[in-house]
Amino acid sequence: MSNPMRVVLDTNVVLSVLVFGGGAAGRVRQAWQQGSFVPLTSTATAQELVRVLTYPKFHLSPLEQEELLADYLPYSKAVRIPQPPPAVPKCRDKFDLPFMHLAVAGKARVLMSGDKDLLALAGRFVCPIVALDVFVRDYLPKLG
Secondary structure (H helix, E strand, O other), X not given: OOOOEEEEEOHHHHHHHHHHOOHHHHHHHHHHHOOOEEEEXXXXXXXXXXXXXXXXXXXXXXXXXXHHHHOOHHHOEEOOOOOOOOOOOOOOOHHHHHHHHHHHHOOOOEEEOOXXXXXXXXXXXXXXXXXXXXXXXXXXXXXX
């Protein structure tokens, strides 16, 4: 595919795909690995992913963390966020801002999230904000 759809995946979606990986999450992983869409990443979103992978509840060794990052980061496109960052709607959770900034700066077609605060902004944002299962149902079939 010459110009794959640009998609922002928030940290909880990336974790679902990398750590749990079955069903719809597995289909998302396969789609990015096949180049059906390109995940966008910024310094802030990559740092967040690295930080969250170290959470004790996931029981991931440093080697497992590296392997999971190696299954994601090489497929993603790094986007530089300008300073000041692009304007985005007000959001209750400041930790959601980097994903919205990335979507705007990276000209994302979709922001995929499981975060209720982000999903609540769906109608007021520059691109659709959808849950993983909605992405699989509504977008993956069109990507071929």
